[in-house]
Amino acid sequence: MRQIFICEVGPRDGLQNAHHLMPTEAKKAWIASMAAAGIEEIEVGSFVPPKLIPAMADTAEIVAFAIGIPNLKVVALAPNVRGFERAVAAGAQKITFPVSASRAHSLANVRMTPEQMADEVRKCVELRGKEGPQIEAGVATAFGCTMQGEVPEDDVVRLAVMLAESGVDCVALADTVGYANPAQIRRLFKRVKAEIGDKLEAAHLHNTRGLGLANALAAYEEGVRHFDSSMGGLGGCPFAPGASGNVVTEDLVFMFESMGVRTGVDFEKLMAARKLLVAGIPDEPVYGHTPMAGLPKGFRAAA
Ligand code: COA
Numbered sequence: 001m002r003q004i005f006i007c008e009v010g011p012r013d014g015l016q017n018a019h020h021l022m023p024t025e026a027k028k029a030w031i032a033s034m035a036a037a038g039i040e041e042i043e044v045g046s047f048v049p050p051k052l053i054p055a056m057a058d059t060a061e062i063v064a065f066a067i068g069i070p071n072l073k074v075v076a077l078a079p080n081v082r083g084f085e086r087a088v089a090a091g092a093q094k095i096t097f098p099v100s101a102s103r104a105h106s107l108a109n110v111r112m113t114p115e116q117m118a119d120e121v122r123k124c125v126e127l128r129g130k131e132g133p134q135i136e137a138g139v140a141t142a143f144g145c146t147m148q149g150e151v152p153e154d155d156v157v158r159l160a161v162m163l164a165e166s167g168v169d170c171v172a173l174a175d176t177v178g179y180a181n182p183a184q185i186r187r188l189f190k191r192v193k194a195e196i197g198d199k200l201e202a203a204h205l206h207n208t209r210g211l212g213l214a215n216a217l218a219a220y221e222e223g224v225r226h227f228d229s230s231m232g233g234l235g236g237c238p239f240a241p242g243a244s245g246n247v248v249t250e251d252l253v254f255m256f257e258s259m260g261v262r263t264g265v266d267f268e269k270l271m272a273a274r275k276l277l278v279a280g281i282p283d284e285p286v287y288g289h290t291p292m293a294g295l296p297k298g299f300r301a302a303a
């Protein structure tokens, strides 16, 4: 039984911000290899206008492929009702929406205010009916914004409550531009949890200032068990100036496994998947301390 749950967001958050395109067949091989390493949830792409983000143009084909992989939950991002309908048609099992707490980022990213975007999510919850995919709302720029600066915690709490009340299955808090520190993580997760309870699920953290793992540990200590991360530390929002990569999946797995917390992920197989990432997008820099240094001698995965 795993004790924490990793959602690999590299194929979406990572590739949307890469300088190079990964060919569709390479994406499929990479996704399959990550699932084979024990990753149970992968955000495989987004249903945004292809003109806006060409790297996501093949998402329908990627979803169709990925839903055939056993024991994998296939997640896709949608920015509006149109994207939600495309994601449902493709067969996505979970659909995640970026709802920025920063008005400036929300307008730049989805051309809607946070309230308009929350309303868009509510429409999708109604459209879904009883049988549809799981719906997640990710509160983006929850810890600060490069465009607006400070994002008041009250705004984040209010938005999270609005989203939870609109009927989404789960809410995530996202540090889109890597501004968070561990004290802030603990404070805000605690506050939001007090309002919406178990609907608060994932921490989506970026490593822009090197605090990704420290923040993940702080969230864990606050009871968070779902983490988004990106293989090779790729990632960043093209519409948030200064955003860079997510917390590195390989390092997150190493941290938790070496602490005795089961991730369900096999590190050696994860390294094999990393080779496919590099082969699929050879000119893109990839990051990660553990992959470069290697596992410590005598390392034992969590029993
Ligand atoms: N998928 C495909 N096409 C879409 C679409 C979607 N989800 N949503 C809108 N379109 C099309 C419209 O049909 C329209 O096409 P047309 O020009 O041929 O008529 C065109 O795109 C513009 O539609 P509009 O509703 O005016 O959208 P917009 O230009 O105001 O952009 C978003 C709004 C939400 C679609 C866009 O800002 C977006 O995709 N943002 C997400 C960015 C992102 O992925 N950020 C990183 C993840 S956090």
Ligand code: ZN
Binding pocket: 013, 174, 176, 204, 206, 235, 236, 237, 246
């Ligand atoms: Zn992100």
